[in-house]
Amino acid sequence: MAMLKMCNIRCFHSQEKEDDNDKVIAGKDDDKVLTVLPRKPGGWKSMPYIIGNEIFERLGVFGLLANFTVYMVKYLNLPSIWATNAVNIWFGATNFAPLFGAFLSDSYLGRFQTVAYACVCSFLGMLGLTLTATLPQLHPHPCNDVDRNLGRCTAPSSTLMAVLYTSLGLLTIGAGGTRPCSLPFALDQFDATTEKGKKDIRSFFNWYYLSFSVTIMIVLTVIVYIQDNMGWGIGFGILAAFMLIAVLLFFLGTRLYVHVLPEGSVLSGLAQVVVVAFKKRNVEKSITICDPDPTNPAVTKLHLTQQFKFLNKAALVKSANELTSDGFPKNPWSLTSVQNIEELKCVLRIVPILASAVIFFVAMNQQGTFIILQALKMDRYIVGRHFQIPAGSMPILSMIVMIVFIPIYDRVIIPFVAKYTGRKGGITMLQRMGIGMLIVTSSLVSAGIIENKRRNLAVRNDMDISPMSVLWLGVPLGLSGLAEAFSAIAQLEFYYKEFPYHMRSISQSLFFLAFGASSYFSTFLVLLVQKYSSGRNHNHTDWLANDINSGRLEYFYYLVAFLNVLNLVYFVLCSIFYRYKEQNEDLDDGESEIIDGASPTHKY
Numbered sequence: 394m395a396m397l398k399m400c401n402i403r404c405f406h407s408q409e410k411e412d413d414n415d416k417v418i419a420g421k422d423d424d425k426v427l428t429v430l431p432r433k434p435g436g437w438k439s440m441p442y443i444i445g446n447e448i449f450e451r452l453g454v455f456g457l458l459a460n461f462t463v464y465m466v467k468y469l470n471l472p473s474i475w476a477t478n479a480v481n482i483w484f485g486a487t488n489f490a491p492l493f494g495a496f497l498s499d500s501y502l503g504r505f506q507t508v509a510y511a512c513v514c515s516f517l518g519m520l521g522l523t524l525t526a527t528l529p530q531l532h533p534h535p536c537n538d539v540d541r542n543l544g545r546c547t548a549p550s551s552t553l554m555a556v557l558y559t560s561l562g563l564l565t566i567g568a569g570g571t572r573p574c575s576l577p578f579a580l581d582q583f584d585a586t587t588e589k590g591k592k593d594i595r596s597f598f599n600w601y602y603l604s605f606s607v608t609i610m611i612v613l614t615v616i617v618y619i620q621d622n623m624g625w626g627i628g629f630g631i632l633a634a635f636m637l638i639a640v641l642l643f644f645l646g647t648r649l650y651v652h653v654l655p656e657g658s659v660l661s662g663l664a665q666v667v668v669v670a671f672k673k674r675n676v677e678k679s680i681t682i683c684d685p686d687p688t689n690p691a692v693t694k695l696h697l698t699q700q701f702k703f704l705n706k707a708a709l710v711k712s713a714n715e716l717t718s719d720g721f722p723k724n725p726w727s728l729t730s731v732q733n734i735e736e737l738k739c740v741l742r743i744v745p746i747l748a749s750a751v752i753f754f755v756a757m758n759q760q761g762t763f764i765i766l767q768a769l770k771m772d773r774y775i776v777g778r779h780f781q782i783p784a785g786s787m788p789i790l791s792m793i794v795m796i797v798f799i800p801i802y803d804r805v806i807i808p809f810v811a812k813y814t815g816r817k818g819g820i821t822m823l824q825r826m827g828i829g830m831l832i833v834t835s836s837l838v839s840a841g842i843i844e845n846k847r848r849n850l851a852v853r854n855d856m857d858i859s860p861m862s863v864l865w866l867g868v869p870l871g872l873s874g875l876a877e878a879f880s881a882i883a884q885l886e887f888y889y890k891e892f893p894y895h896m897r898s899i900s901q902s903l904f905f906l907a908f909g910a911s912s913y914f915s916t917f918l919v920l921l922v923q924k925y926s927s928g929r930n931h932n933h934t935d936w937l938a939n940d941i942n943s944g945r946l947e948y949f950y951y952l953v954a955f956l957n958v959l960n961l962v963y964f965v966l967c968s969i970f971y972r973y974k975e976q977n978e979d980l981d982d983g984e985s986e987i988i989d990g991a992s993p994t995h996k997y
Contacts, residue, residue: 437593439582442646444604446512447575449639451608453519453632454487454568456616468526468625469553470533470546481912483561488909490569491902498570498655498898504578505652507898511570512643516636518563521556523633526625531556573902576601576885580897581653595818598886599803602878606792606799614786655895665725666737669707672727682708684731685720692894693974695735700742700972704734736893739974743891745967746823747903749830750884752960754911755918756833757873759953764788764866766941767844770851771863782863790867794874802878822887823968829880830964834957836872841950843869844941851942859942891974922949 465476498507531553536546584590707729715728722728768784810819851859892900926936938944
């Protein structure tokens with residue numbers, strides 16, 4: 394039996410059995426001192442359960458989202474505008490809910506409990522929606538298109554609406570718990586103190602997003618087909634079964650998991666820095682600063698920097714009475730440590746980068762909607778006249794590019810580029826994000842050029858459907874897939890690594906927060922263009938006319954591309970002044986840059 398050692402790490406393992414290959418972290422929380430038994434984290438052995446849970450949860454949620462508007466209009470007899478708004482509000486809620494779920498996870502519940510509760514809520518929510526499609530007592534009488542247009546359909550009952558609202562609420566809670574916590578919980582299973590663990594973490598972000606892309610492809614093809622052709626009851630029943638499998642998979646892997654415990658309110662430490670810095674704003678000199686080493690060895694010690702210099706006064710020690718015998722503040726509302734100050738600075742530095750991510754996703758959103766409208770007005774036949782590509786399946790081209798490119802990038806491009814840059818990740822996270830922003834701009838421009846050609850051919854030949862092949866849309870969609878493979882994955886990694894250690898669930902909620910904000914901004918942009926492109930006297934061409942042959946959709950693409958150019962300039966400026974949290978640990982051994990005292994260097 395290996396000897397026990399003491400460690401100030403706030404985590405535990407659900408299994409107290411020991412073997413030669415693994416490490417169990419166990420014991421009870423007693424003044425943050427826990428017993429650690431020599432056992433390696435599960436690493437990739439834990440991934441089938443965690444990623445399997447994530448995949449099946451996504452199949453359920455996105456399988457519902459893909460066709461839910463059609464279900465509410467044609468099966469529940471709800472007005473189309475009401476149904477559209479309801480889906481948009483619900484989709485926005487599922488992207489903002491992770492912020493609250495992440496806060497509960499990092500502050501009180503921990504990632505394991507949060508994901509566990511969320512999975513159960515998602516299953517119950519999907520089960521409720523399945524009941525609306527299968528129980529005759531719940532759904533209204535069928536209604537044909539003629540009666541629907543005349544408003545003569547039977548309205549859904551109050552019981553049905555109660556079940557519908559409750560189910561959507563449970564699904565929102567489920568999304569709020571799983572989305573921000575699944576990725577950090579998976580990364581908790583790797584040993585970040587070893588070189589292999591660090592390499593696995595860098596690689597995991599690529600494979601994690603690859604699984605996400607494959608899931609969406611299945612939803613847009615198989616799940617939508619089942620719902621449309623085999624009935625909503627069967628379609629929703631399959632999604633509920635996926636949710637149940639997700640729950641079972643997650644709990645089956647319990648014996649392998651390493652659990653990181655929450656450390657109380659993650660916001661109080663940030664608030665303390667602001668309060669103490671304000672209290673000590675007039676303090677000019679001090680002999681010492683409060684700079685003890687972190688009690689948790691998994692937390693990287695942060696050095697004092699000169700960015701946001703006004704916050705540094707929060708660590709000035711006016712009297713020895715402010716410190717405990719081991720150098721920690723007695724009252725965190727009167728004195729805080731350099732670590733807390735630098736963690737707040739991490740959050741403040743990330744906010745400008747987060748703003749640029751919103752505009753990036755705006756570009757992705759527009760192509761996901763308007764390219765389908767273009768496809769409807771193009772020649773979609775391939776292999777002679779025997780097969781017609783569904784317009785709604787066109788985004789699959791973007792995902793195919795991602796699925797092919799991500800493994801090549803992870804296994805070929807990164808090692809090749811790393812030989813010349815000296816960085817284990819090939820390029821920095823911000824550089825990868827910037828490349829994605831540049832590619833998505835070119836994607837928008839190409840979409841505008843193709844739209845101009847498509848429209849001219851349709852008008853010249855006096856045809857509703859342009860003779861131009863729909864496969865031309867593969868160019869902007871392929872570029873869009875490349876942009877997402879670069880920027881979206883880099884964002885996940887950037888938020889995870891740059892946020893404070895005990896706020897990593899919150900860090901992942903920022904990705905969904907940016908995505909949700911981009912949806913609302915996209916809606917606002919479309920309404921703005923519709924209002925002003927036609928002019929008040931209606932003598933101008935409406936860029937976004939219902940019939941795109943009479944509109945100028947390419948102008949809208951160019952407008953969004955211009956916004957992305959401005960966003961890219963803004964992003965580069967933010968990147969120049971950005972300071973990474975850790976001391977260039979991404980550089981190869983022997984090539985780490987010197988950190989000059991309290992001021993870490995930075996390379997964009």
